[in-house]
Amino acid sequence: MATRTMESRTALSNYGFYAWIGFLAVIVVIGLINFIRQTTDGHHLTGLSDALPWGLYITGFVFFVGASAGATIVGLMVHAFGRDDYAPLATRALLVGLLCLAAAVLFIAVDVGSIPRMLRLPFIWRNETSMFTYTSLTYYVFGALLLAELFYTTKVTRGEATTGDKTVAKWLAIAAVPFALVVVHAPHGGLFAVVESRDFWANPLLPPHFAVVALLTGTALMMGVAVVTSLVDGRDLVSKKTVAHMGLLLALFIAIAAFMDFFDFLLYKYSDQFAGNEAWEALWSDGIVLSTLHVGGYVVALSIILLNRGRSVGWLGAAAAIAVIAAASYRFNLIAAGQSAPLLPFLEDVSYSPTWVEISISAGIVALITLAYSVATRVLPMEEPAEPLAEM
Protein backbone atom coordinates (compact mmCIF):
# COMPACT_ATOMS: atom_id res chain seq x y z
CA MET A 1 0.00 0.00 0.00
CA ALA A 2 2.77 2.32 1.04
CA THR A 3 4.67 1.46 -2.15
CA ARG A 4 1.61 2.20 -4.33
CA THR A 5 1.18 5.57 -2.62
CA MET A 6 4.81 6.42 -3.22
CA GLU A 7 4.53 5.39 -6.88
CA SER A 8 1.39 7.42 -7.44
CA ARG A 9 2.98 10.49 -5.76
CA THR A 10 6.03 10.18 -7.96
CA ALA A 11 3.87 9.81 -11.07
CA LEU A 12 1.79 12.80 -10.07
CA SER A 13 4.86 14.90 -9.39
CA ASN A 14 6.25 13.86 -12.78
CA TYR A 15 3.04 14.93 -14.51
CA GLY A 16 3.17 18.18 -12.57
CA PHE A 17 6.82 18.66 -13.49
CA TYR A 18 6.23 18.09 -17.20
CA ALA A 19 3.19 20.38 -17.14
CA TRP A 20 5.34 23.04 -15.49
CA ILE A 21 8.11 22.59 -18.07
CA GLY A 22 5.53 22.69 -20.87
CA PHE A 23 4.04 25.89 -19.49
CA LEU A 24 7.47 27.54 -19.30
CA ALA A 25 8.37 26.28 -22.77
CA VAL A 26 5.26 27.95 -24.23
CA ILE A 27 6.29 31.30 -22.69
CA VAL A 28 9.84 30.83 -24.00
CA VAL A 29 8.56 30.10 -27.52
CA ILE A 30 6.28 33.16 -27.51
CA GLY A 31 9.22 35.27 -26.34
CA LEU A 32 11.46 33.76 -29.01
CA ILE A 33 8.95 34.48 -31.77
CA ASN A 34 8.71 38.09 -30.66
CA PHE A 35 12.49 38.33 -30.39
CA ILE A 36 12.79 37.16 -34.00
CA ARG A 37 10.18 39.75 -34.98
CA GLN A 38 12.10 42.45 -33.15
CA THR A 39 15.37 41.38 -34.77
CA THR A 40 13.95 41.38 -38.30
CA ASP A 41 11.48 44.29 -38.08
CA GLY A 42 13.44 46.47 -35.67
CA HIS A 43 13.28 47.83 -32.16
CA HIS A 44 10.38 50.06 -33.18
CA LEU A 45 8.24 47.21 -31.85
CA THR A 46 9.29 48.31 -28.36
CA GLY A 47 7.95 51.34 -26.52
CA LEU A 48 11.40 52.92 -26.50
CA SER A 49 12.32 56.13 -28.32
CA ASP A 50 15.25 58.47 -28.88
CA ALA A 51 13.97 60.53 -25.97
CA LEU A 52 13.75 57.50 -23.67
CA PRO A 53 16.20 54.90 -24.99
CA TRP A 54 16.32 52.49 -22.03
CA GLY A 55 13.33 50.63 -20.63
CA LEU A 56 12.13 47.19 -19.58
CA TYR A 57 15.15 45.31 -20.97
CA ILE A 58 17.62 47.44 -19.01
CA THR A 59 15.40 47.05 -15.94
CA GLY A 60 15.61 43.28 -16.38
CA PHE A 61 19.35 43.54 -16.88
CA VAL A 62 20.08 45.45 -13.64
CA PHE A 63 17.50 43.44 -11.68
CA PHE A 64 19.05 40.11 -12.62
CA VAL A 65 22.64 41.26 -12.17
CA GLY A 66 21.62 42.32 -8.67
CA ALA A 67 19.75 39.08 -8.06
CA SER A 68 22.79 37.14 -9.26
CA ALA A 69 25.14 38.90 -6.86
CA GLY A 70 22.69 38.69 -3.94
CA ALA A 71 21.78 35.03 -4.44
CA THR A 72 25.44 34.09 -4.73
CA ILE A 73 26.20 35.71 -1.40
CA VAL A 74 23.36 33.79 0.28
CA GLY A 75 24.69 30.59 -1.26
CA LEU A 76 28.15 31.24 0.06
CA MET A 77 27.05 31.79 3.65
CA VAL A 78 28.27 28.27 4.43
CA HIS A 79 31.87 28.86 3.41
CA ALA A 80 32.25 32.58 3.81
CA PHE A 81 30.38 33.02 7.10
CA GLY A 82 30.44 29.50 8.56
CA ARG A 83 26.62 29.13 8.52
CA ASP A 84 26.32 25.37 8.07
CA ASP A 85 22.52 25.51 8.30
CA TYR A 86 22.57 27.19 4.86
CA ALA A 87 24.33 24.18 3.31
CA PRO A 88 21.20 22.71 1.61
CA LEU A 89 20.72 26.04 -0.17
CA ALA A 90 24.32 26.50 -1.25
CA THR A 91 24.27 24.73 -4.61
CA ARG A 92 20.81 26.05 -5.47
CA ALA A 93 21.94 29.60 -4.69
CA LEU A 94 24.99 29.23 -6.93
CA LEU A 95 22.75 27.88 -9.69
CA VAL A 96 20.32 30.79 -9.21
CA GLY A 97 23.26 33.20 -9.26
CA LEU A 98 24.61 31.72 -12.50
CA LEU A 99 21.21 31.65 -14.20
CA CYS A 100 20.40 35.20 -13.09
CA LEU A 101 23.71 36.31 -14.60
CA ALA A 102 22.73 34.54 -17.83
CA ALA A 103 19.35 36.30 -17.71
CA ALA A 104 21.06 39.68 -17.28
CA VAL A 105 23.26 39.04 -20.32
CA LEU A 106 20.21 37.91 -22.33
CA PHE A 107 18.37 41.11 -21.38
CA ILE A 108 21.30 43.16 -22.67
CA ALA A 109 21.45 41.01 -25.81
CA VAL A 110 17.80 41.64 -26.70
CA ASP A 111 18.24 45.35 -26.01
CA VAL A 112 21.27 46.11 -28.19
CA GLY A 113 21.07 46.73 -31.91
CA SER A 114 23.62 44.08 -32.86
CA ILE A 115 24.34 40.95 -30.83
CA PRO A 116 27.34 39.79 -32.94
CA ARG A 117 29.00 43.17 -32.39
CA MET A 118 28.15 43.10 -28.68
CA LEU A 119 30.04 39.83 -28.33
CA ARG A 120 33.27 41.61 -29.29
CA LEU A 121 33.01 43.56 -26.05
CA PRO A 122 35.31 43.83 -24.10
CA PHE A 123 38.11 41.64 -25.48
CA ILE A 124 38.18 42.89 -29.08
CA TRP A 125 36.53 46.31 -28.78
CA ARG A 126 36.63 48.32 -25.59
CA ASN A 127 36.75 51.83 -24.24
CA GLU A 128 38.52 52.16 -20.90
CA THR A 129 36.49 55.25 -19.95
CA SER A 130 33.17 53.44 -20.22
CA MET A 131 31.60 51.76 -17.20
CA PHE A 132 29.89 49.39 -19.61
CA THR A 133 33.26 48.05 -20.77
CA TYR A 134 34.21 47.40 -17.17
CA THR A 135 30.92 45.74 -16.22
CA SER A 136 30.96 43.52 -19.32
CA LEU A 137 34.37 42.21 -18.26
CA THR A 138 33.02 41.35 -14.81
CA TYR A 139 30.35 39.03 -16.29
CA TYR A 140 33.00 36.78 -17.76
CA VAL A 141 35.04 36.67 -14.56
CA PHE A 142 32.01 36.30 -12.29
CA GLY A 143 30.48 33.65 -14.58
CA ALA A 144 33.74 31.69 -14.51
CA LEU A 145 33.96 32.04 -10.73
CA LEU A 146 30.38 30.80 -10.30
CA LEU A 147 30.91 27.87 -12.67
CA ALA A 148 34.05 26.85 -10.81
CA GLU A 149 32.32 27.16 -7.44
CA LEU A 150 29.32 25.20 -8.76
CA PHE A 151 31.66 22.46 -9.99
CA TYR A 152 33.34 22.06 -6.62
CA THR A 153 30.11 22.40 -4.64
CA THR A 154 28.40 19.67 -6.67
CA LYS A 155 31.44 17.50 -6.05
CA VAL A 156 30.75 17.98 -2.36
CA THR A 157 27.03 17.16 -2.78
CA ARG A 158 27.91 14.06 -4.82
CA GLY A 159 30.20 13.00 -2.02
CA GLU A 160 33.20 12.95 -4.37
CA ALA A 161 35.07 15.91 -2.96
CA THR A 162 38.58 15.54 -1.57
CA THR A 163 39.89 17.75 1.21
CA GLY A 164 41.59 19.82 -1.48
CA ASP A 165 38.32 20.27 -3.36
CA LYS A 166 36.62 21.49 -0.20
CA THR A 167 39.42 23.97 0.40
CA VAL A 168 39.14 25.27 -3.17
CA ALA A 169 35.34 25.58 -2.77
CA LYS A 170 35.81 27.51 0.46
CA TRP A 171 38.36 29.97 -0.95
CA LEU A 172 36.38 30.46 -4.14
CA ALA A 173 33.39 31.31 -1.95
CA ILE A 174 35.40 33.74 0.15
CA ALA A 175 36.60 35.45 -3.04
CA ALA A 176 33.16 35.42 -4.66
CA VAL A 177 31.31 37.31 -1.91
CA PRO A 178 33.16 40.64 -2.18
CA PHE A 179 33.51 40.11 -5.94
CA ALA A 180 29.74 39.74 -6.38
CA LEU A 181 28.95 42.85 -4.42
CA VAL A 182 31.85 45.21 -4.95
CA VAL A 183 33.16 44.24 -8.36
CA VAL A 184 30.00 43.04 -10.13
CA HIS A 185 26.93 44.76 -8.85
CA ALA A 186 27.88 48.10 -7.30
CA PRO A 187 29.47 49.25 -10.62
CA HIS A 188 26.07 48.73 -12.25
CA GLY A 189 24.92 51.61 -10.11
CA GLY A 190 27.94 53.38 -11.56
CA LEU A 191 26.59 52.80 -15.08
CA PHE A 192 23.84 55.24 -14.18
CA ALA A 193 25.64 57.41 -11.65
CA VAL A 194 28.21 58.60 -14.21
CA VAL A 195 25.48 60.00 -16.46
CA GLU A 196 25.65 63.62 -15.39
CA SER A 197 22.93 64.72 -17.78
CA ARG A 198 20.34 62.75 -15.80
CA ASP A 199 20.07 64.45 -12.42
CA PHE A 200 17.96 61.60 -11.12
CA TRP A 201 20.85 59.19 -11.59
CA ALA A 202 23.92 61.35 -11.05
CA ASN A 203 24.21 60.39 -7.41
CA PRO A 204 27.39 58.94 -5.87
CA LEU A 205 25.26 56.89 -3.48
CA LEU A 206 23.71 54.94 -6.34
CA PRO A 207 26.39 52.17 -6.39
CA PRO A 208 25.97 51.34 -2.66
CA HIS A 209 22.20 51.65 -3.10
CA PHE A 210 22.39 49.11 -5.93
CA ALA A 211 24.48 46.80 -3.75
CA VAL A 212 21.92 46.92 -0.94
CA VAL A 213 19.03 46.22 -3.32
CA ALA A 214 21.08 43.34 -4.76
CA LEU A 215 21.43 41.82 -1.31
CA LEU A 216 17.73 42.37 -0.73
CA THR A 217 16.75 40.73 -4.02
CA GLY A 218 19.12 37.79 -3.63
CA THR A 219 18.05 37.07 -0.07
CA ALA A 220 14.37 37.32 -0.99
CA LEU A 221 14.85 35.08 -4.03
CA MET A 222 16.63 32.42 -2.02
CA MET A 223 13.97 32.60 0.72
CA GLY A 224 11.44 32.01 -2.05
CA VAL A 225 13.48 29.09 -3.36
CA ALA A 226 13.66 27.55 0.14
CA VAL A 227 9.91 27.90 0.71
CA VAL A 228 8.81 26.77 -2.78
CA THR A 229 11.23 23.81 -2.82
CA SER A 230 9.94 22.71 0.56
CA LEU A 231 6.34 22.92 -0.70
CA VAL A 232 7.04 21.12 -3.98
CA ASP A 233 9.24 18.39 -2.48
CA GLY A 234 7.02 17.97 0.59
CA ARG A 235 10.01 18.31 2.94
CA ASP A 236 11.88 21.10 4.67
CA LEU A 237 14.87 22.18 2.62
CA VAL A 238 16.30 24.22 5.48
CA SER A 239 15.11 24.59 9.05
CA LYS A 240 12.42 27.03 10.10
CA LYS A 241 15.11 28.79 12.13
CA THR A 242 17.24 29.29 9.02
CA VAL A 243 14.29 30.74 7.06
CA ALA A 244 13.63 33.05 10.01
CA HIS A 245 17.31 34.09 9.95
CA MET A 246 17.02 34.85 6.23
CA GLY A 247 13.90 36.85 7.06
CA LEU A 248 15.83 38.95 9.53
CA LEU A 249 18.58 39.52 6.98
CA LEU A 250 15.93 40.53 4.45
CA ALA A 251 14.39 42.92 6.98
CA LEU A 252 17.80 44.51 7.55
CA PHE A 253 18.39 44.98 3.80
CA ILE A 254 14.88 46.38 3.30
CA ALA A 255 15.43 48.82 6.16
CA ILE A 256 18.74 50.04 4.69
CA ALA A 257 17.25 50.30 1.17
CA ALA A 258 14.22 52.17 2.54
CA PHE A 259 16.52 54.53 4.46
CA MET A 260 18.42 55.31 1.25
CA ASP A 261 15.19 55.68 -0.73
CA PHE A 262 13.79 58.06 1.86
CA PHE A 263 16.74 60.42 1.56
CA ASP A 264 16.74 60.10 -2.23
CA PHE A 265 13.08 61.10 -2.28
CA LEU A 266 13.72 63.94 0.15
CA LEU A 267 16.52 65.31 -2.02
CA TYR A 268 14.48 65.02 -5.24
CA LYS A 269 11.54 66.73 -3.61
CA TYR A 270 13.49 69.62 -2.15
CA SER A 271 16.27 69.78 -4.71
CA ASP A 272 16.77 72.92 -6.75
CA GLN A 273 17.69 70.71 -9.68
CA PHE A 274 15.10 70.93 -12.42
CA ALA A 275 15.41 67.28 -13.51
CA GLY A 276 15.32 66.04 -9.91
CA ASN A 277 11.98 67.75 -9.41
CA GLU A 278 10.72 66.51 -12.76
CA ALA A 279 11.69 62.95 -11.87
CA TRP A 280 9.94 63.27 -8.52
CA GLU A 281 6.79 64.37 -10.36
CA ALA A 282 7.16 61.44 -12.78
CA LEU A 283 7.52 58.97 -9.91
CA TRP A 284 4.23 60.04 -8.41
CA SER A 285 2.26 60.57 -11.63
CA ASP A 286 3.07 58.16 -14.50
CA GLY A 287 5.01 55.90 -12.17
CA ILE A 288 2.58 55.96 -9.27
CA VAL A 289 1.64 52.27 -9.51
CA LEU A 290 5.25 51.12 -9.38
CA SER A 291 6.19 53.74 -6.78
CA THR A 292 3.39 52.39 -4.61
CA LEU A 293 4.57 48.83 -5.20
CA HIS A 294 8.11 49.90 -4.35
CA VAL A 295 7.41 51.84 -1.16
CA GLY A 296 4.34 49.85 -0.15
CA GLY A 297 6.12 46.57 -0.87
CA TYR A 298 8.98 47.47 1.45
CA VAL A 299 6.55 48.50 4.21
CA VAL A 300 4.39 45.37 3.88
CA ALA A 301 7.34 42.97 3.61
CA LEU A 302 9.09 44.56 6.58
CA SER A 303 5.88 44.51 8.63
CA ILE A 304 5.25 40.83 7.87
CA ILE A 305 8.79 39.84 8.87
CA LEU A 306 8.79 41.87 12.07
CA LEU A 307 5.26 40.91 13.16
CA ASN A 308 5.66 37.27 12.16
CA ARG A 309 8.96 36.80 14.04
CA GLY A 310 9.67 33.57 12.18
CA ARG A 311 6.47 31.78 13.29
CA SER A 312 5.17 31.04 9.79
CA VAL A 313 7.45 30.11 6.93
CA GLY A 314 4.54 30.67 4.52
CA TRP A 315 4.22 34.30 5.56
CA LEU A 316 7.97 34.75 5.29
CA GLY A 317 7.76 33.39 1.74
CA ALA A 318 5.02 35.92 0.99
CA ALA A 319 7.21 38.71 2.43
CA ALA A 320 10.07 37.54 0.19
CA ALA A 321 7.83 37.60 -2.90
CA ILE A 322 6.60 41.10 -2.04
CA ALA A 323 10.18 42.29 -1.50
CA VAL A 324 11.19 40.96 -4.95
CA ILE A 325 8.28 42.83 -6.57
CA ALA A 326 9.21 46.00 -4.64
CA ALA A 327 12.85 45.75 -5.76
CA ALA A 328 11.83 45.19 -9.40
CA SER A 329 9.51 48.22 -9.18
CA TYR A 330 12.38 50.29 -7.79
CA ARG A 331 14.61 49.25 -10.70
CA PHE A 332 11.98 50.03 -13.32
CA ASN A 333 11.07 53.40 -11.85
CA LEU A 334 14.70 54.38 -11.46
CA ILE A 335 15.30 53.78 -15.15
CA ALA A 336 12.04 55.13 -16.57
CA ALA A 337 11.68 58.15 -14.25
CA GLY A 338 15.38 58.92 -14.64
CA GLN A 339 14.84 59.55 -18.34
CA SER A 340 11.39 61.13 -18.14
CA ALA A 341 12.64 64.61 -17.33
CA PRO A 342 13.24 66.52 -20.58
CA LEU A 343 16.88 67.13 -21.43
CA LEU A 344 16.32 70.68 -22.58
CA PRO A 345 14.11 72.68 -20.22
CA PHE A 346 11.56 73.70 -22.82
CA LEU A 347 10.81 70.17 -24.00
CA GLU A 348 7.89 68.12 -22.72
CA ASP A 349 8.15 65.22 -20.28
CA VAL A 350 8.70 61.82 -21.85
CA SER A 351 6.64 58.82 -20.86
CA TYR A 352 7.22 55.15 -21.50
CA SER A 353 5.14 52.01 -21.38
CA PRO A 354 6.60 48.68 -22.45
CA THR A 355 4.87 47.03 -25.39
CA TRP A 356 3.63 43.44 -25.46
CA VAL A 357 6.69 42.55 -27.54
CA GLU A 358 9.00 43.76 -24.75
CA ILE A 359 6.88 42.11 -22.09
CA SER A 360 6.74 38.76 -23.89
CA ILE A 361 10.48 38.75 -24.64
CA SER A 362 11.22 39.61 -21.00
CA ALA A 363 8.80 36.94 -19.78
CA GLY A 364 10.48 34.50 -22.18
CA ILE A 365 13.89 35.17 -20.63
CA VAL A 366 12.53 34.72 -17.10
CA ALA A 367 10.76 31.52 -18.18
CA LEU A 368 13.94 30.25 -19.83
CA ILE A 369 16.05 30.56 -16.70
CA THR A 370 13.23 29.16 -14.57
CA LEU A 371 13.05 26.20 -16.94
CA ALA A 372 16.82 25.74 -16.78
CA TYR A 373 16.66 25.88 -12.99
CA SER A 374 13.80 23.37 -12.83
CA VAL A 375 15.65 20.89 -15.03
CA ALA A 376 19.04 21.44 -13.38
CA THR A 377 17.70 20.84 -9.88
CA ARG A 378 16.35 17.50 -11.12
CA VAL A 379 19.56 16.47 -12.85
CA LEU A 380 22.28 17.83 -10.58
CA PRO A 381 22.75 16.77 -6.96
CA MET A 382 21.65 19.85 -5.05
CA GLU A 383 22.36 18.90 -1.47
CA GLU A 384 23.79 16.30 0.81
CA PRO A 385 21.16 14.19 2.61
CA ALA A 386 19.80 16.28 5.48
CA GLU A 387 18.14 15.40 8.75
CA PRO A 388 14.33 15.71 8.79
CA LEU A 389 13.44 19.13 10.11
CA ALA A 390 10.65 20.62 12.15
CA GLU A 391 7.24 21.15 10.52
CA MET A 392 6.98 24.39 8.63
Place this chain on the structure above:
Amino acid sequence: MPKLGMVIDLDKCYGCRACMVACKVENNTPESHFWMYVFRLEEGEYPNARVTFLPRPCMHCDNAPCVKVCPVEARYHEEGGIVATDWDRCIGCRYCAVACPYGVNNFNWTKPEEDQYLNWDDPDLIPLTAGNLPYANPDLEGRYGGKNRRIAGGNHRHGVMEKCTFCVHRLDKGLDPACVANCPAFALHFGDLDDPDSNVSRLLEQKRSWRLLEEDDTDPKVHYVGGAPPPEYVRQIETVKARE
Protein backbone atom coordinates in the same frame (compact mmCIF):
# COMPACT_ATOMS: atom_id res chain seq x y z
CA MET B 1 45.27 70.53 -35.81
CA PRO B 2 42.20 72.75 -36.30
CA LYS B 3 39.36 72.88 -33.81
CA LEU B 4 36.31 72.78 -36.02
CA GLY B 5 33.17 74.40 -34.73
CA MET B 6 29.99 76.17 -35.65
CA VAL B 7 28.66 79.58 -34.77
CA ILE B 8 24.91 80.13 -35.05
CA ASP B 9 23.74 83.73 -35.26
CA LEU B 10 20.28 83.76 -33.71
CA ASP B 11 19.78 87.39 -34.71
CA LYS B 12 19.71 86.20 -38.31
CA CYS B 13 17.85 82.89 -38.02
CA TYR B 14 14.20 83.19 -39.00
CA GLY B 15 13.29 79.54 -38.58
CA CYS B 16 12.90 78.54 -42.23
CA ARG B 17 14.40 75.13 -41.50
CA ALA B 18 16.29 75.04 -44.79
CA CYS B 19 19.20 73.67 -42.76
CA MET B 20 17.09 70.70 -41.67
CA VAL B 21 16.10 69.96 -45.25
CA ALA B 22 19.66 70.38 -46.51
CA CYS B 23 20.90 67.98 -43.87
CA LYS B 24 18.31 65.36 -44.76
CA VAL B 25 19.01 65.60 -48.48
CA GLU B 26 22.77 65.61 -48.05
CA ASN B 27 22.96 62.75 -45.57
CA ASN B 28 19.88 60.80 -46.65
CA THR B 29 18.87 60.41 -43.02
CA PRO B 30 15.99 58.08 -42.20
CA GLU B 31 12.45 59.29 -41.72
CA SER B 32 11.93 61.27 -38.48
CA HIS B 33 15.70 61.62 -37.96
CA PHE B 34 16.80 65.23 -37.74
CA TRP B 35 20.52 65.63 -37.22
CA MET B 36 19.91 69.36 -37.39
CA TYR B 37 16.70 70.46 -35.72
CA VAL B 38 15.36 73.99 -35.43
CA PHE B 39 13.20 74.40 -32.33
CA ARG B 40 10.46 76.97 -32.72
CA LEU B 41 9.82 78.43 -29.30
CA GLU B 42 7.22 80.87 -28.05
CA GLU B 43 6.85 82.86 -24.89
CA GLY B 44 4.21 85.18 -23.50
CA GLU B 45 0.52 85.24 -24.39
CA TYR B 46 -1.30 86.88 -27.25
CA PRO B 47 -1.01 89.78 -28.03
CA ASN B 48 2.35 89.93 -26.30
CA ALA B 49 3.71 86.64 -27.63
CA ARG B 50 7.22 86.25 -29.05
CA VAL B 51 8.65 83.50 -31.23
CA THR B 52 12.33 82.53 -31.22
CA PHE B 53 14.29 79.87 -33.04
CA LEU B 54 17.02 77.58 -31.82
CA PRO B 55 18.89 75.48 -34.39
CA ARG B 56 20.41 72.45 -32.68
CA PRO B 57 22.97 70.24 -34.42
CA CYS B 58 25.24 67.87 -32.48
CA MET B 59 27.38 70.10 -30.26
CA HIS B 60 30.56 68.06 -31.01
CA CYS B 61 31.63 68.58 -27.40
CA ASP B 62 35.30 68.62 -26.46
CA ASN B 63 34.32 66.90 -23.23
CA ALA B 64 31.70 64.69 -24.87
CA PRO B 65 29.76 62.43 -22.47
CA CYS B 66 28.84 60.13 -25.37
CA VAL B 67 32.52 59.51 -26.18
CA LYS B 68 33.24 58.67 -22.55
CA VAL B 69 30.42 56.15 -22.15
CA CYS B 70 30.53 54.36 -25.52
CA PRO B 71 31.80 50.90 -24.55
CA VAL B 72 33.41 50.07 -27.90
CA GLU B 73 34.83 53.44 -29.00
CA ALA B 74 32.33 53.62 -31.85
CA ARG B 75 31.79 57.19 -30.71
CA TYR B 76 35.12 58.99 -30.73
CA HIS B 77 36.89 62.25 -31.47
CA GLU B 78 37.98 62.49 -35.08
CA GLU B 79 40.57 64.94 -36.42
CA GLY B 80 39.46 68.51 -35.87
CA GLY B 81 37.51 67.51 -32.79
CA ILE B 82 34.53 66.15 -34.71
CA VAL B 83 32.57 63.70 -32.57
CA ALA B 84 32.16 60.83 -35.00
CA THR B 85 30.26 57.54 -34.97
CA ASP B 86 31.75 54.46 -36.59
CA TRP B 87 28.71 52.82 -38.19
CA ASP B 88 30.57 49.53 -38.53
CA ARG B 89 31.36 49.33 -34.84
CA CYS B 90 28.29 50.69 -33.01
CA ILE B 91 26.59 47.89 -31.05
CA GLY B 92 23.38 49.88 -30.53
CA CYS B 93 23.42 49.96 -26.73
CA ARG B 94 22.16 53.58 -26.77
CA TYR B 95 24.36 54.56 -23.81
CA CYS B 96 25.43 57.63 -25.84
CA ALA B 97 21.80 58.72 -26.22
CA VAL B 98 21.26 58.31 -22.49
CA ALA B 99 24.40 60.30 -21.64
CA CYS B 100 24.02 63.14 -24.16
CA PRO B 101 22.39 66.18 -22.53
CA TYR B 102 21.33 67.64 -25.89
CA GLY B 103 19.27 64.72 -27.25
CA VAL B 104 20.97 64.74 -30.65
CA ASN B 105 21.27 60.98 -31.15
CA ASN B 106 18.96 59.05 -33.45
CA PHE B 107 18.74 55.29 -33.20
CA ASN B 108 17.70 53.29 -36.25
CA TRP B 109 14.62 51.71 -34.70
CA THR B 110 13.68 50.22 -38.07
CA LYS B 111 15.66 49.01 -41.04
CA PRO B 112 16.32 52.24 -42.94
CA GLU B 113 14.99 52.38 -46.48
CA GLU B 114 17.60 53.63 -48.91
CA ASP B 115 15.06 55.31 -51.14
CA GLN B 116 13.01 57.06 -48.51
CA TYR B 117 11.19 60.02 -49.90
CA LEU B 118 10.33 59.37 -53.54
CA ASN B 119 9.94 56.26 -55.63
CA TRP B 120 12.79 56.88 -58.02
CA ASP B 121 11.85 53.76 -59.98
CA ASP B 122 8.74 55.60 -61.12
CA PRO B 123 8.90 55.85 -64.96
CA ASP B 124 8.14 59.59 -64.72
CA LEU B 125 11.17 60.18 -62.52
CA ILE B 126 13.70 57.94 -64.27
CA PRO B 127 14.50 60.53 -67.00
CA LEU B 128 15.21 63.13 -64.29
CA THR B 129 17.90 61.11 -62.58
CA ALA B 130 19.76 59.86 -65.66
CA GLY B 131 20.90 56.87 -63.61
CA ASN B 132 22.32 58.99 -60.79
CA LEU B 133 20.00 58.17 -57.94
CA PRO B 134 19.86 61.12 -55.53
CA TYR B 135 20.05 58.97 -52.42
CA ALA B 136 22.97 56.91 -53.65
CA ASN B 137 25.77 59.35 -52.86
CA PRO B 138 28.98 57.28 -52.92
CA ASP B 139 30.67 59.82 -50.65
CA LEU B 140 28.48 58.62 -47.78
CA GLU B 141 29.98 55.14 -48.01
CA GLY B 142 33.60 56.35 -47.90
CA ARG B 143 36.08 56.17 -45.08
CA TYR B 144 37.30 59.36 -43.49
CA GLY B 145 39.65 60.79 -40.89
CA GLY B 146 42.88 59.63 -39.35
CA LYS B 147 41.38 56.30 -38.33
CA ASN B 148 39.94 55.67 -41.79
CA ARG B 149 36.52 54.72 -40.51
CA ARG B 150 33.04 54.78 -42.06
CA ILE B 151 31.61 57.82 -40.32
CA ALA B 152 29.74 59.79 -43.01
CA GLY B 153 26.10 59.98 -43.94
CA GLY B 154 22.95 58.43 -42.57
CA ASN B 155 20.66 55.62 -43.53
CA HIS B 156 22.67 52.83 -42.01
CA ARG B 157 21.63 49.45 -40.71
CA HIS B 158 18.95 48.79 -38.14
CA GLY B 159 20.23 48.98 -34.60
CA VAL B 160 22.92 51.61 -35.10
CA MET B 161 23.03 55.07 -33.57
CA GLU B 162 23.33 58.07 -35.89
CA LYS B 163 23.88 61.79 -35.49
CA CYS B 164 25.30 64.90 -37.13
CA THR B 165 28.77 64.40 -38.60
CA PHE B 166 29.46 68.05 -39.50
CA CYS B 167 29.21 66.56 -43.02
CA VAL B 168 32.65 65.05 -42.75
CA HIS B 169 32.49 63.92 -46.40
CA ARG B 170 31.99 67.54 -47.50
CA LEU B 171 34.77 68.82 -45.24
CA ASP B 172 37.03 66.31 -46.95
CA LYS B 173 36.42 68.23 -50.19
CA GLY B 174 36.93 71.62 -48.57
CA LEU B 175 33.20 72.36 -48.43
CA ASP B 176 31.12 73.60 -45.50
CA PRO B 177 28.52 71.33 -43.87
CA ALA B 178 25.28 71.22 -45.88
CA CYS B 179 23.28 73.16 -43.29
CA VAL B 180 25.82 76.00 -43.34
CA ALA B 181 26.07 76.07 -47.12
CA ASN B 182 22.30 76.20 -47.54
CA CYS B 183 21.28 78.70 -44.86
CA PRO B 184 19.60 81.55 -46.80
CA ALA B 185 19.98 83.95 -43.86
CA PHE B 186 23.72 83.29 -43.39
CA ALA B 187 22.96 82.47 -39.77
CA LEU B 188 25.19 79.40 -39.69
CA HIS B 189 28.98 79.68 -39.83
CA PHE B 190 31.63 77.01 -39.76
CA GLY B 191 35.39 77.08 -39.32
CA ASP B 192 38.44 76.68 -37.13
CA LEU B 193 37.75 78.01 -33.65
CA ASP B 194 41.48 78.08 -32.90
CA ASP B 195 42.31 80.24 -35.90
CA PRO B 196 41.89 83.91 -34.89
CA ASP B 197 41.37 84.87 -38.54
CA SER B 198 38.60 82.39 -39.23
CA ASN B 199 35.07 83.65 -39.80
CA VAL B 200 33.83 81.88 -36.67
CA SER B 201 36.53 83.37 -34.44
CA ARG B 202 35.88 86.86 -35.80
CA LEU B 203 32.16 86.46 -35.19
CA LEU B 204 32.77 85.29 -31.64
CA GLU B 205 34.93 88.33 -31.05
CA GLN B 206 32.34 90.71 -32.45
CA LYS B 207 29.28 89.46 -30.62
CA ARG B 208 28.45 88.14 -27.17
CA SER B 209 28.25 84.37 -27.34
CA TRP B 210 26.90 81.52 -25.26
CA ARG B 211 26.67 77.77 -25.48
CA LEU B 212 23.78 75.43 -24.80
CA LEU B 213 23.78 73.86 -21.30
CA GLU B 214 27.14 75.45 -20.57
CA GLU B 215 26.76 74.40 -16.93
CA ASP B 216 27.10 70.73 -17.92
CA ASP B 217 30.82 71.26 -18.67
CA THR B 218 30.60 69.41 -21.95
CA ASP B 219 32.57 72.17 -23.69
CA PRO B 220 30.48 72.21 -26.89
CA LYS B 221 32.00 73.46 -30.14
CA VAL B 222 28.72 74.96 -31.31
CA HIS B 223 28.43 78.58 -30.18
CA TYR B 224 25.42 80.83 -30.38
CA VAL B 225 25.63 84.57 -30.88
CA GLY B 226 22.65 86.88 -30.43
CA GLY B 227 19.65 85.84 -28.40
CA ALA B 228 20.03 84.08 -25.09
CA PRO B 229 19.81 80.56 -23.72
CA PRO B 230 16.13 79.58 -23.77
CA PRO B 231 14.61 79.91 -20.30
CA GLU B 232 12.40 77.23 -18.77
CA TYR B 233 9.19 79.14 -19.38
CA VAL B 234 9.38 79.14 -23.18
CA ARG B 235 7.17 76.62 -24.95
CA GLN B 236 7.94 74.53 -27.97
CA ILE B 237 5.42 75.32 -30.71
CA GLU B 238 5.39 71.81 -32.10
CA THR B 239 6.99 68.74 -30.56
CA VAL B 240 9.67 66.66 -32.22
CA LYS B 241 8.26 63.45 -33.55
CA ALA B 242 11.03 61.19 -32.40
CA ARG B 243 9.95 58.18 -34.42
CA GLU B 244 6.89 56.45 -35.78
